[in-house]
Amino acid sequence: MVGTGGPVATFSVWDYVVFAGTVVGAAGVGLYQAVKGRKETSSAEFLLGGRQMTAVPVAMSLTASFMSGITVIGTPAEAYRFGTAFWLFVFAYAIMSAVTAEVFVPLFYRLGITSTYEYLEMRFNSTIRIIGTSMYIIQTVLYTGLVIYAPALALNQITGLDLWGVLVATGVVCIMYCTLGGLKAVIWTDVMQMVVMLAGFVAVIARGAVLQGGLGKIWEDAGxxxxLHAFDFDPDPLKRHTFWTIVVGGSMMWVSIYSINQSQVQRYVSCRTIKHAKMSLYLNMVGLWITVSLAMFSGLTMYSIYKNCDPLANNDVGAADQLLPYLVMDILSGYPGVPGLFVAAAYSGTLSTVSSSINALVAVTVEDFVRALWKNLSEKQIHWINMGLSVFFGFLCIGMAGVASVMGSVLQAALSIFGMISGPLLGLYLLGMFFRTANSTGGLVGLLGGLILTLWVGIGSQIYPATGDKINLLPVSTTGCNATMGQNFTTASPWTSAPPLSAQPAVDRPALADSWYSLSYLYFCLLGTLATMVIGLLVSAATGGCKQERCNSDLFVKKSNFDYFSCCSNSEASALLQKTGSELKIGADVSKSADHRFDIMDVEKATKL
Incomplete structure (x- = not known):
């Protein structure tokens, strides 16, 4: 009987058919793009789709990239266990979209970059660029390991398929269409996978509404x-989710993901015009709202069904991230093919994120390392290097999936990784974009200082997780479970899942465990950003500030045509202005109108216009 616990059905033949059809369809997109673009072997075509993409597919790809299998599995479990506070991320998504579209897009689009970290060399130096790229690679490989593990766990839970077999299959499919089709294959596959993800949520909600007597009953049970207590205005930074941690800390975290993360930047700079690039971000915002709303309501549906028999407390599942797969087989097994659709949804989210990560990793490796070391490589050689790196990073991400098995809740672990690494990087970009006095020494020391701080609190929080009322864990019941139940539903796994947050041991906790290490994971990014900027500004001031002879105004957010001279002395600026006259302005305007992207000009080049 639904909602009373115990073993549930497994996959039927039609479920396997639906699931396999999704995977084959994804691989088919890569093959189609490879055949269609077989004559286009340039690096720009492979990594940026020839910079000819339009707003709608890019927007759907942006949404799918980080609305992964982690979202499909982790967000409903979040709503079930902690309530709807996570829904407040709709505010964070709006702030992120506006900041990225109006501040970062014009800058990156104007510079015509392929790797986000090219900016760091333009503004600071090559050493900082290499460090930034290396941090991104480490972060992305770790995150992608989590993304691969989450749906593999779902498949193992529902079908009994070998966990390692599923992990390898995920990576191989992604490697196939990334290697053959490049960014175009990734984006168009994301479009298809986004539709499948949303369909999976709708199937769960629709069936749950039928069983419970309508959406109103689900909402009533949740209350x-x-x-439904989402708006907690407690300013305590140690509480896991409050209005402030989500809207302030969450906004900063999502800005770091969309504004400087190569996976996302690579998409909107592939648009044919800056108008399309901005529009893709605002459409993406709507896509994020729809996705998180469906995911949260799926979690509320799950609570309505299991309000009297919690599968986790009843040992029907072994980890919180298995709750939604268990629900799917409990309520949808009577509809052949529908459970397959759900697993395809989780799998689709994974494929989109993994393929995005692989493509972005290839881009930064080629632009920041390969081209720097071998400057005379032909386009054909670069093309083969791109394909080879796609294979390498694909298998590297599969290997990192093992790490994900010991990181507890996949949703929080994934966002914690971004906070710890993206926070200091975002601080470095903001330091360079808004403060002309910031120099390379300040940028480097600030970045390392911010990174040490976030790793300290982030790793400490993994070792000594918060307990008690700080984690907002809501009560559950097992009074309605069948008396004969209590069997563990999980299929044997080569890894042991981490215990739920409420079950984490609280022994031998150091003094910092209930203060510093209990800081909300959503503040990791804000902490890293502020620390990097403050340290960077202080060190820059102590080491001479902006005394460099030239400042290129294209590297700053607010620029005027004559900001090239803002860091020069008055006499130098006057002499240069007399020499160049009005031609500088005319030359820049002509260059802009000819193409939205134009090469950076320093003062010496500007004087030759």
Missing amino acids: DGGR
Whole structure:
């Protein structure tokens, strides 16, 4: 009987058919793009789709890239266990979209970059660029390991398929269409996978509404169970989710993901015009709202069904991230093919994120390392290097999936990784974009200082997780479970899942465990950003500030045509202005109108216009 615990059905033949059809369809997109673009072997075509993409597919790809299998599996479990506070991310998504579209897009689009980290060399130096790229590679490989593990766990839970077999299959499919089709294959596959993800959520909600007597009953049950108390205005930074941690800390975290993360930047700079690039971000915002809303309501549906028999407390599942797969087989197994659709949804989210990560990793490796070391490589050689690196990073990400098995809740672990590494990087970019006095020494020391700080608190929080009322864990019940139940539903796994947050041991906790290490994971990014900027500005001031002879105004957010001379002395600026006259302005305007992207000009080049 639904909602009373115990073993549930497994995959039927039609479920396997639906699931396999999705995977084959994804691989088919890569093959189609490879055949269609077989004559286009340039690096720009492979990594940026020839910079001819339009807003709608790019927007769907942006949404799918980080609305992964982690979202499909982790977000409903979040709503079930902690309530709807996570829904407040709709505010963070709006702030992120506006900041990225109006501040970062014009800058990156104007510079015509392929790797986000090219900016760091333009503004600071090559050493900082290499460090930034290396941090991104480490972060992305770790995150992608989590993304691969989450749906593999779901498949193992529902079908009993070998966990390692699923992991390898995920990586191989992604490697196939990334290697053959490049960014175009990734984007168009994301479009298809986004539709499948949303369909999976709708299937769960629709069936749950039928079983419970309507959406109103689901909402009523959620309210009775305390799941609708989203607006907690407690300013305590140690509480896991409050209005402030999500809107302030969450906004900063998502800005770091969309504004400087290569996976996302690579998409909107592939647009044919800056108008398309901005529009893709605002459409993406709507896509994020729809996705997180469906995911949260799926979690509320799950609570309505299991309000009297929690599968986790009843040992029907072994980890919180297995709750939604368990629900799917409990309520949808009577509809052949529908459970397959859900697993395809989780799998689709994974394929989109993994393929995005692989493509972005290839881009930064080629632009920041390969081209720097071997400057005379032909386009054909670069093309083969791109394909080879796609294979390499694909298998590297599969290997990192093992790390994900010991990181607890996949949703929080994934966002924690971004906070710890992206926070200091975002601080470095903001330091360079807004403060002309910042120099290379300040940027480097600030970045390392911010990184040490976030790694300290982030790793400490993994070792000594927060306990008690700081984690906002809501009560559950097992009073309605069948008396004969209590069997563990999980299929044997080569890894042991981490215990739920409420079950984490609280022994031998150091003094910092209930203060510093209990800082909300959503503040990791804000902490890293502020620390990097403050340290960077202080060190820059102590080491001479902006005394360099030239400052290129294209590297700053607010620029005027004569900001090239803002860091020069008055006499130098006057002499240069007399020499160049009005031609500088005319030359820049002509260059802009000819193409939205134009090469950076320093003062010496500007004087030759």
